[in-house]
Amino acid sequence: MFKKVGNYFVVPLAICVTLYLALKPEASLNYDDYSTNGLDLDYNISKEIAFNEEMSNDDMSYDVSNYELSNPFQSSHIYFPHLGKSYNGFKEALAFKESRGDYFTVNTLGYLGKYQFGAETLKMIGIYNPTQFLYNPELQEKAFLANAERNKWILRKDIKRFEGKKINGVLITESGILAAAHLAGPGSVKKFLRSYGSQNVSDAYGSSVRYYMKKFSGYDTSFVEADRKAKAIL
Template identity: 65%
Template sequence: MKKKIAKFSVLPVLGASVFFYSFSAKRATEMREALAAEFSTTGQELLFTVPEAPPTTFVDPDTRFYPELGKSYVAFKEALGFKESGGDYSVVNEFGYLGKYQFGKGTLKMIGIRDVNTFLNTPDLQEAAFYANASRNKWILRRDIDRFQDKVINGIKITESGILAAAHLAGAGNVKKFLRSGGANSFSDGFGTSIKHYFKKFEGYDTSFIVPERTAKVKSPSAI
């Protein structure tokens, strides 16, 4: 008898649970519908604006100088490095020129660098190499700088920075030939870039920071 009572006493509890669940589910549905109706935008004219993203600034590869750096030595070398390689320290072009400033292996040996892999993987070494090469070129071309600076040859204003940039492209010897021939003897690299273009593009930078030195070398243990 007790077993029957225990068996059937569960039914009221189940019935209450089912009723409570049904009531809760119905109430939840009614609340969702009420909220949807209250905050619905159906049939409304929505007027709003989304703020525009700030314009993206692109660096023009042919920009004469970087405004934030003015015409400083840093601006000079960065503009030249961008022109040579897009500022990529690790690039090696199809002619075998290396790094941000596109050095030839012969030039690197001349300024004391023999380990090409170390050179390509060491940005500070490349920056030191640029300065050493510019220092050496400035010593070789010191008389031509004094003689031709601020003169106009074939419509091109000659400046110290233009001379040093042209020497980076073509070598100091070709710069001498151009200047001393009145522009008759020119030079273009394997991509067709002319020495005249470098005289124009890199004119007027302050390269007084570069001290002329006949035997300029990169003074770094890792350069050997």
């Protein structure tokens, strides 16, 4: 008799203890352990990402919002932030075209790093040690921004004059102009724009000013401030 009565108390008691233990940690959680305050959330992608099979090599970009992972728990999958048409999206897409995002590469012509800088361009933004530059990703990021700021100042009048127009079927945008200047220098971009496309310089690998104007059109580069004396300083 007492054994049966005891069972009626034991079961509810076990349930109450279980609920108590399950709910107690919620009240004692330290949410500071999960805060993102102070973390560096400026993503810089250095690996080739997975693309939809329908995309061709010319369409490669960092917009992977439509990419679906069949099993998100498999370790073989790599996750990447959606950068879209932001400044980060602009520089990472350009870096992928230049070097596949590799900070430590040197091409056959001696151009260095993630964004493939030449030694003379580096000197103009205050960098005189190419070896130090090659092995310093932070300096490479600052160099990219400084060079873009300098080019934006040089091309400020051309940006104002030609942005929104079409030349040889290409919609001219500020980001396209800055990308082309990174490829061939601001002087070559001025010649392209002011000749309405008849002077279209290409680099040693066949990439032209027009190609970069088109490929990197439409990014938001308002983050880049025009600065005649921009330098890459750590």
